[in-house]
Amino acid sequence: MTIFFDGIASGVLLFLISVGLSVTLGLMNFINLAHGAFAMFGGYACVVLLNRYGVPFLAALPLAALLSALLGAVLERVLYRRLYRASDLDQVLFSIGLVFMSMAGANYFFGPTQQPLALPAFLQGQIHLPGLDAGVYRLFLIAVGLAIVLLLQWLVVRTRFGAQLRASVDNQRMARGVGIDVDRVFSLTFALGSGLAGLGGALGVEMLGLDPGFPVKYIVYFLIVVAVGGSGSIKGSLIAALILGVCDVAGKYYVPQAGAFVIYAVMIVMLLLRPQGLYGRRAAK
Amino acid sequence: MSSALQTRGLVKRFGGFTATADVSLDIAGGARHALIGPNGAGKTTLVNLLTGFLAPTSGSVLLEGRDVTRMAQHVRVRRGLARTFQINQLFPGMTVLESVAMAVCERRGLGARWWRPLAAHADALGEAAGLLRQLGLMDEAHEPTAKLAYGRQRLLEIALALATRPRVLLLDEPAAGVPAGESRELFETIARLPREVTIVLIEHDMDLVFRFAERITVLVNGAVLAEDTPQSIARDARVREVYLGEAADD
Amino acid sequence: MSPADAAADARDVSVELGPLRRAARWTVWEYLFWLLPVAAYFAFGDSLLFLSQIAITALFALSLDLILGYAGIVSLGHAAFFGLGAYAAGLLAKYGMGAPLLGLVAAAALAGFAGFVSSFLLLRGNDLTRLMVTLGVSLMLFELANKLTDLTGGVDGLQGVVLRPLLGRYEFDLYGRTGYIYCVVVLFALFWLARRLVHAPLGLGLRGVRQNILRMPALGVPVHRRLVLIYTVGAVYAGVAGALLTQTNAFVSLDVLSFQRSAELLVMLVLGGAGSLYGALIGATVFMAAHDLLAGLNPQYWQFWLGLFLVLIVLFARDGIMGGLRRLQAAVRRASRGSGAGGPREADEP
Amino acid sequence: MTELLRLEGVWAGYGSAMVLEDIALTLREGASLALLGRNGMGKTTLLATLMGAARLRRGRMWLRGADLARVPPQRRAAAGLGWVPQERDIFASLTVEENLAVAARPGAWDLAAVYGLFPRLRERRGNLGSQLSGGEQQMLAMGRALMLNPRIMLLDEPLEGLAPLIAQELLGIIGDMVRQGGMSVILVEQHARQILPLTEMALVLERGRVVYDGSSAALAADPGRLDQWLGVAARGATAP
Amino acid sequence: ADLKVGMVLPMSGPFAAYGRQILDGARLYIAQHGDTVAGRKVVVLVKDDTGVAPEISKRDAQEFIVKDKVDVLAGFGLTPSAFAVGPLSAQAKVPMVVMNAATSSVTTKSPYIVRTSMTLPQVTAPLASWAAKHGIKKVFTVVADYGPGHDAEKQFKKTFTEAGGQIVGGVRTPVKNPDFAPFLQKAKDAHPDAVFLFIPAGEQGVAFSKGFKERGLDQAGIKLIATGDLTDEDVLDAMGDAALGVITSFHYAEAHKSPENQAYVQAYHQAYKGHRANFMSVAGYDGMHLIYDVLKKTGGSAAGDKFIAAAKGDAWVSPRGPISIDPATRDIVQNVYIRKVEKVDGKLQNVEFDHVAAFKDPGKQGS
């Protein structure tokens, strides 16, 4: 039972650090391998706010997300926007370039070492229930994850904004033709994706650590979640992350010899069964 | 004449929606057959099922008497079943000649040759050039496909299908987007194909359909409503009601 | 004879083949290009080990170009085959069979076999799916090699790789002269084969697969078989590159299988421009040279400058260096002709 | 009557290539215009220029007195232009209903009205744009433009790929719109004979230049010129 | 002529911190002792090998040798780099001072290699003996699933069981591992007296020790024992209070009490603001010390054979305590300390409370 709970929490963490990519890659169709750089930015923002300015953790989280969103909006305006029509491969090259720059930048400003993060006391420790020892921080992650899913699901599926976004991705020229302000839609969405990345990064520091290598260290996990979930599906990402998290944790507990293989094997099997991902609605470009 | 293409109880469902409902067709060898019906009646879907682009939910497809339902698309093509697409499916970065030469090489079994350059396969290139001449695309032989005007691209679409030397040819709205004058030329080219080649045509331009077809099948809501000669179809009240309107008034 | 033969009997052998012939013929630029490695041997005699590593990486990039640039299979796990080749050659040499050419053949065979088998996982799905499946396969192989410490030496690397002299005669020397000549000759030979392949009907068909994979079956092309074939060839090339690395370094480390190697490879290929063979060679060379140069100038923060370089390349030269060169060439031609047509010929769709 | 749209000395094209040369035209409120010409003569380009999707190189355009060139492309729908592009350009990952609603503006045309016009769309309302038949896409493109409740509909070969019955109905609707005068129409068609009776004015393009600008009736009555510019005379009386 | 020391180090990538610390240590030595020795000016050249990329290390070293004509190769953050360069040093007869690369067999790859850092068995074995002697009967091992992890596991098991202890279970964790929850749970379920941990320092160490506390293993009376790289001063601050009470064995601590170390730490803090002195920096410092010593002895010659002959048996008091170069293996002989993480003046420190003196690498006794 505890293992199952840990698996869920681990899955939600995966989801939280990947959901931003689900927005930029999945919804906007931009191969944004620099997703991890935004997450790292959020992480550093959170740590700096906490340690240097003494901002409480719960306030630092949204601030970190906001700062990342701002950064995203600025970069979208000056750089990303020029590349929406570039080929996938050019987008890969470009975003990897950004990753390199961000890593060197983080190294320059914060040094190559791990950043310390101390959680407030009320998020530490475990709650003991019969048959279940639940880490408080893990519970917190699950709560935040659920809130994000509901919010995004509502935003993307229920509101006209979501439809306008998908329309803009499908066909920019025509979207303008029916009166959609494509630039604004993209800016907002990219900022949203970056903000989520920043939030994920900030939430992840406690469990994943934070150093300049962050953007590449976890890139594989981001991609796994988005690919297995299906491009552009928030719900898919969540379910994929949960399945992966539970399988990974249970696999490591029960068959530790195969620990490293579980997550990759699960991914490959799921992709062979559902090449478009769990909720893939179309080929990614 | 023996039948070239048959279907038996063909059904295709997309989720809960039935796009093809129990269609049994029998098209004779050498036929000039038209498939008409309202938008969304399932004509394109039927072509997709015949060529193996889609797998049927149930039922079977027979090509010259042999069951090909489980056969891959390319195998059916090698057995003489070719098609064109309603929306162009071309190779934008290749020249016209390259595209057609590629199809010709494939048919001649040269597709996996990797030693001699394409230019050295004179026979195949000659045949490709012959096709281009036939469709009047010779002047654009070395143009990249992407630069061709829409109407010319429709012709290339047909040239590619002919390059496989089909015995059964399925044409999905070949004249869509081609202006009146050119579409007539196009149909003359198609009409010049050898009589043995079975041709199935989908088209909404009744003028062309009635001029070309010897038999017509009308599809409605995925099912066959009627099959008959053009004259009888034109007079059929049900067909007029759901599809033709006044279009068949001559 | 099928009935439709009559239609095609209006053969016209007199079609103008000039453009096609020209495309397959070696140009002056190419001859000049291949003089570069010769010139480099004399100009940079102190850095031959580095130069041979460039040649190896170029071969590796070439192998990715065959599958990505020509068949459109995106891979983030190509290091799997590189690594297999590297270990195959390394293990042979460790256990006494250190003849370099034998190592190449064994590496090619092993990597090719692995490529053949794994290609069946790639037949369905979109780019992202393929990216992840290739990545997953290579990561699992990495973990496997990491676990089998007895066989591979794990992260510490495979030691005791002892090479026989090349052709029984030429020792691998401290300056890396033998190694360099060896690598460049192998690279050239394999490049030459690849060049033939892409200009032959097979290469044409592969471009077709890349540009419109949906249409190909309707032309009678067994797409799956083609993908399997080219993926296997790509794997063979990668395996040979891996073997060369082992042989010039006399050491195999786990990172031959690493994700970073696959990712960097993709970056190099895209930097050079996919789908032209030369793009792979140029991309590998430029990337490695830039890396070396920047790391020399600024060992701690060179990544920043390299990243900036990549970003600028994308902003100012789409489709990599080759794309930029082609556009430049077209511009020059247009300028010299006053005006007129002549865009990039191989402008495949994005 | 008030002037709705006016173009003067318009030169336009794509990138550095010039397609249209020195186009002038005037459209009154509620008037209708047939835009004719052979393949590749620039009809689509003219509509694209109005929508801001092709590049205006020289000349001026006014919509109800306002300088259209200063209105960014995404505002032109709000300014009153409704576009049915030749390639339909359906949003593939939106459902039929989302396609209709995504940019709808208040007015007489709402979901119910469009579904009334094309019952087929109501049946397929949950389908994704990419899962529609060719003709259904055409209907959807038309419906989507109507939902904008524009002042001018720019229709680029709207009958292509439609079953004859639907095509006739649609022609009827367009006729009504024109007659009631609520909406102006610029109509591009290959089948000149079908639409000349519906429109008051006609404009014929040849190689990007205007070769005829006058009444539709006069043009329809001149088979010689029709044949010269459009190659339609040979179609004779069998036209549907 | 100048004495050129070519240092091959990870200056970027995941191990960039190591490279910087080693280089800082070496530079500090030069700054303190003047840049001339035996009449030759010492010039330090640095090339980045990005971490685990032995082909880059090898090419860096090769270019140092044939192009820059360096007298001494030095650095080597990770074992594969040292392995790849070893044969080159043998072939070119260039002395090679290994300043980290901790796998036992590194020094056997060339007769010109000498090491000033440590070996993994060297710091593992004393911990096992200490544990067995101090009331720890049952141990659960958690090691990273890669070569060094396997070595540490092997050495610990061997020494611990020989001393009468019992291994009640163990797991090998994937090298890339975002979540330790299942392993911690497994360790907890095994009810050991202590968990022996060997994983890469950095985010994994941080995550593990945080999880250890969160999951209440410490409250269950389980001790966390590890080799000292886990609580390297460089990551200690990032671990925060979760590290308190962790027991480790190692050859150097910033808090080591000796006048040499006090001077060293003070100078280090002064030279490199905001950085802490750790075992990496000391290895670089001592490596440079060795080079200076040797050159003084040989009168300025760095020829391979002379260099190594002079290095063998060299002994001095380093900030870490007395050390010497074993003439037989060219490896380092040094004290290994048992320490516990405590707060000293508000700063987390490894406080030494026991030690094994002049301990040789046990890894080479077997082979």
Ligand SMILES: Nc1ncnc2c1ncn2[C@@H]1O[C@H](COP(=O)(O)OP(=O)(O)OP(=O)(O)O)[C@@H](O)[C@H]1O
């Ligand atoms: N993938 C799909 N999922 C769901 N419905 C589909 C799918 N593909 C096609 N349809 C539906 O199946 C029906 C038949 O489509 P089809 O393309 O065969 O029509 P058609 O007869 O060719 O029409 P048209 O004359 O307009 O081209 C349409 O209503 C279409 O919406």
Ligand SMILES: Nc1ncnc2c1ncn2[C@@H]1O[C@H](COP(=O)(O)OP(=O)(O)OP(=O)(O)O)[C@@H](O)[C@H]1O
């Ligand atoms: N995107 C484009 N880039 C460059 N040239 C273009 C582009 N689109 C069209 N053209 C060229 O502009 C010219 C006019 O094309 P346009 O589409 O306006 O013609 P049209 O009159 O609508 O023809 P059709 O009847 O085929 O639709 C053609 O020569 C065409 O090749």
Ligand SMILES: [Mg+2]
């Ligand atoms: Mg259809």
Ligand SMILES: [Mg+2]
């Ligand atoms: Mg047009």
